Amino acid sequence: MKNPLEIFGKLFDGLEEKSKGKKVMAATVDAFDTFLRTPKTRTSGSVHLRDALDSKRMMSTVILALAPVALFSIWNTGFQKLSALQNVPGALKSGCALLGTEPTFLNCVLHGLWQFIPIMAVTYAVGLGIEFVVAAVRGHEVNEGFLVSGMLIPLTLPPDIPLWMVAVGTAFGVVFGKEVFGGTGMNFLNPALTTRAFIFFSYPGAISGDTVWKAVDATKDAVVDGFSGATPLAIAAATPAGQSPVAALEQAGFTLKSMFLGVMPGSMGETSVLLCLVGAAILIATGVASARIMVSAAAGVLVTGGLLNLFAGDASPAYWHLPAYWHLVMGGFAFGAVFMATDPVSAAATGVGKIVYGFMIGLLVVVIRVLNPAFPEGTMLAILLMNVFAPLIDHFVVQANVRRRLRRAQ
């Protein structure tokens, strides 16, 4: 026996035998069986060979690309929490008080895990639970799509989000963002963003873009003045006309460099542009996500921000004067453009369509941030809106092909 896991093979062979004809059991057995070992299915039909890539490996690769962001976010969450409490001895009274409070690397990681693991566990439990049930009811194999969504959802949420909101939001995102349309591959909205949007609009008090979270429970922990500061987006938006938003941001401690590195408060995964770029490099190198979308989204931000800079006069809001490239490192843009906008199912699929889709996302991000007073952050809304328009964009590209075909016939 080459591989010690082969002893489980017999067990699954038996289970498979037993689950014959039972839809509910068969889907679950199959999911674990094909997790453990490659499926025994052979090719049929006219094409006798297949590429080794399947959706399991594709999804795992996206998770691999997300890993740097996730690991950093764990440390950063702990670090932000501990730094906020640094000068308030005894402030930390919730369950994690057993952990050390010195902001050492280990403590930061431990505190970060304390925040991150429950959110991730709830997300996966709810989401995968729904996936298994739906697969059983429909009698098809369990889709792997949620493995990625389940990783994305915690990273888009603030660390102090109540877990029941995570559960409700995930359930909404998976059911109404995906399953009602037929599951992974049939959805037109990104399920992870649907979840975030649901929480955003249902519980605006718990999650919105104008104040930051540092995983300090204000009711349980001693109230610390000033621990929740304004986000860079809110600072830039609130800068009075005539003053420099860059100066205001830098005064608050947000420089281009600090926002690029991401050692700052925010939704867990969105803060570090650097590590989003590492993820982007993995996704592009493996060919899983479209570089076109990422690049054109950045171009959309730069062009729109640049136009605002160009037309900004003395009387226009200070935000107009913010150099366009600052938008690239602020808020969740980098995370959204790399991991959310490129979701192959909900993005535009045609070559030209991807460019239009990406560019429009970039454009809308800046428009929502700068010109819309209601929402400080526009990435989530921009991507969801363009998810809705992606089929239309593709339709026009395909129609161009159809017209070419019809013209040829004349």
Add this chain to the structure above:
Amino acid sequence: MGAFQVKKGFDVPLEGEAPRTLRDLPASPFAAFNTDEFAFTKWRLLVQEGDKVQVGTPLASAKHDENILVVSPVAGSVHQIVRGDRRKLLSVVLKNDGSGDAVDFGAWDMAKIGSAGRDALVAHIQKGGLWPLLKQRPFGKLADPAKAPKALFVNGMETAPLGADQEFLLADRADEFSLGLQALLEIVPTVHLCVRQGCTLGALSQAQGVNIHTFAGPHPAGLPGTHINMISPINKGETVWTITAYQVSLIGEFLKTGKVPERQIVAIAGSAAKERGYFRATRGAQISNLVGSALPENVRAIAGTPLFGTAKGSDECIGMRDASLCLIPESTERHYLMSDEHWAGAGFRSFSTWRLFASALCCRAKKWALDTALHGGRRAIIQQDVYERFSPLDVPLTTLVKAIPSGDIERLEQLGLYELEPEDVALCTFACPSKVDVAEEIRKGLALLEKEA
């Protein structure tokens, strides 16, 4: 007259290419005419079990056109008539007595071809049973002699992995090829001959009276579907015919000798083949005759190539249009977590067109003995641009594949379904991570379209 560079595509580096040696195989004890080779055609049987046949005796005629015949490639008797559901004719199996007793149809030379006129020429080729070598698009049906096609595409190249090299097949058959080509030129005035860029075989590169186009690049650069799409795409209402250069030479051989060719060259290839090479074999020969023994266990014999072909058992027979037989290992092993070939493994031994496996870094150049594993479960299409990445055709494949279940004929036509044949998108089936059989979807779509048309 064009030089085309195909950019999108992929050459699957398969182990076990046939060496360029030509040998004779002993005559096959059995041979067959399989109806599955001719899509959308119903046949009227002209023989019964036990009937004596000569080489050239008609076996069946097409129901829609009784002049289109399939004739016996061997002399002997009708061994078995195999029928399927609702008595549908599946195959006519012939027992070969080895006498080679042949019907004489009379030899035709260049002068006679030039003077006989189109109708007489068509009738002559039909009597010899070689007309079914011509394929008509859309749908890949038998060519309809009553309707002049826009053009005839003669394919003088092969890019499919382990496919038979057309240039090698034609090496000693320049006369037959040019005679056949002249005959076809009498029938279809516009002939496009597509050859490999850098082709030096005089029979192809100096062929007279035809438009010669060169193609370079990865598979499917050598498929007629690619050639048609790039040279002169099919519009609604138009038809084109296709044939391979070697099949043209078979027609030429028939004209030259007046006898139906008894033999055809078959390339035997694949990592599971013991004896590889090019062989002069009985037309429609049994697989066990071609392989030299019964098929070993866990080996799949494929008439055609592993990328597009028909799986055959030992007793079944190769098709009249097939130029190669490939033997590849069946997938038998399941790979466990923590092993290299598991989906979560490093993947040094996993072949992929994607850069998601370690093999992409180190082992792209080597040849692979791929087996028949599906490597995953069937999913909805997730990566929405894979098919376009692997197809040089100007057809929105993903949209088309998704539209087929809708059954909206008009939309499917608009999207260009009638320009395709399943073979054209075999590479998309190969590369799809969701394991969607694109070729099969296209086949279903075409069946739908044909029914309505």
